[in-house]
Amino acid sequence: SKWKNLGVKIYAMAKETEGNKKDWLKFIGENKLQWQHVYYSKEADKARINAGTPGYSQLYDVQSFPTIYLLDKDKRIIAKKLAFEQMDEILDLKLKGK
DSSP, X not given: OHHHHTXXXXXXXXXXXXXXXXXXXXXXXXXXXOSEEEEEOHHHHXXXXXXXXXXXXXXXXXXXXXXXXXXXXXXXXXXXXXXXXXHHHHHHHHHHTO
16 A cells, blocks of 8 residues: 555554444454554453553543544654544655655
């Protein structure tokens, strides 16, 4: 894909809501989503809260899904809360700015 050729890696995190892990895995398979996936269960969320540790939604101000962040090679956030349709535009701007 174009993004892969640019060295872009996609890391997707799903937070359990109405569905479950089986639904999530089925969706990934049916849609042939070829990137890294992480599943964040209700139990994991509860364990973090009980331990007094902020959840990922709090740490990264995620209010809706999907929320897209673009990081550089050093994992610094260079764009956040993007619409999926903005990815090519932002990548083009960043590549021209090298």
